[in-house]
Amino acid sequence: xxxSTGSYTNxxxxxxxxxxxxxxxxxxxxxxxxxVVEILKVTPRLVNFGKIPQNDTSVREIVCENKGEGxxxxxxxxxxxxxxxxxxxxxxxxxxxxxxxxxxxKLSSGSSEGYVHGYVRFTTDxxxxxxxxxxxxxDVKKQQDTGQ
Amino acid sequence: MKRFLVSGGILxxxxxxLFPLTVLCAPRAEMLNxxxxxxxxxxxxxxxxxxxxxxxxxxxxxxxxxxx
Numbered sequence: 001x002x003x004s005t006g007s008y009t010n011x012x013x014x015x016x017x018x019x020x021x022x023x024x025x026x027x028x029x030x031x032x033x034x035x036v037v038e039i040l041k042v043t044p045r046l047v048n049f050g051k052i053p054q055n056d057t058s059v060r061e062i063v064c065e066n067k068g069e070g071x072x073x074x075x076x077x078x079x080x081x082x083x084x085x086x087x088x089x090x091x092x093x094x095x096x097x098x099x100x101x102x103x104x105x106k107l108s109s110g111s112s113e114g115y116v117h118g119y120v121r122f123t124t125d126x127x128x129x130x131x132x133x134x135x136x137x138x139d140v141k142k143q144q145d146t147g148q
Numbered sequence: 149m150k151r152f153l154v155s156g157g158i159l160x161x162x163x164x165x166l167f168p169l170t171v172l173c174a175p176r177a178e179m180l181n182x183x184x185x186x187x188x189x190x191x192x193x194x195x196x197x198x199x200x201x202x203x204x205x206x207x208x209x210x211x212x213x214x215x216x
Contacts, residue, residue, distance in 0.1 A: 001196070001197055001198070001199065002194055002195070002196045003194070003195040003196075004194055004195075005189060005190075005191055005192060005193055005194065005195055006191065006192045008191065009191065012195065016199070016213055017213070017214040018177075018201065018211050018212070018213050018214065019211060019212050019213075019214050020175065020177040020201075020209060020210065020211040021175055021209065021210045021211070022174065022175050022176055022177040022205065022209065023174050024174075024176070025176075025177045027214075028177050028179055028182070028201070029182065030179065030182050030183075030184075030199040031182065031183040031184070032184050032186070032195070032197055033183070033184070033185040033186065034185070034186035034187065034188075034189045034195050035187065035188045035189070036188075036189055036190075036191050037188050037189065037190050037191060038191045039190055039191060040191075126190075126192065127192075128190050128191065128192030128193040129190070129191055129192030130192075
């Protein structure tokens with residue numbers, strides 16, 4: 001059994017049920033447990049700008065925190081698509097244990113209505129977690145529909 | 149009384165002769181360490197473990213994993 005733990009942030013509990021032709025045990029269960037330790041915590045996992053008027057801009061913050069015992073190097077930060085998202089800083093930086101940093105993400109809604117999606121990707125020097133992705137979304141509305 | 153003894157005899161025959169035969173001539177799924185606790189694992193690292201399912205019976209064991 002193989003589980004990729006990249007999307008887990010706490011406990012993993014998985015059962016595998018196996019059907020057999022054993023008359024005394026037609027269903028056997030294997031259980032796999034683990035506690036995932038999040039070394040680089042990035043919050044929120046999803047940035048939802050909510051309803052935003054056309055041709056407007058809005059800014060949200062993403063917080064990166066080093067919960068591990070050694071330094072974590074953020075090698076790059078990129079926001080895509082560039083027509084929708086931009087970052088105030090994109091320079092690599094180091095987070096020492098316990099340290100955190102806020103990254104401002106700016107969304108430019110553009111002229112099209114509807115849901116828009118993008119992401120911010122952090123690449124790291126962590127052996128098991130070379131990148132961490134934060135999804136971004138917004139609902140672009142006509143000016144009068146947003147209640148603003 | 150005679151009928152009772154005959155019935156008892158049939159039951160005893162079933163219990164001591166037929167039942168062990170059916171158990172012996174069957175597959176037997178034996179799980180060695182059915183629960184595995186990997187403890188703490190860094191996020192991103194693949195969690196890999198092999199469980200062992202042994203056939204301790206004397207007929208072929210047929211099995212298939214069922215999604216949970």
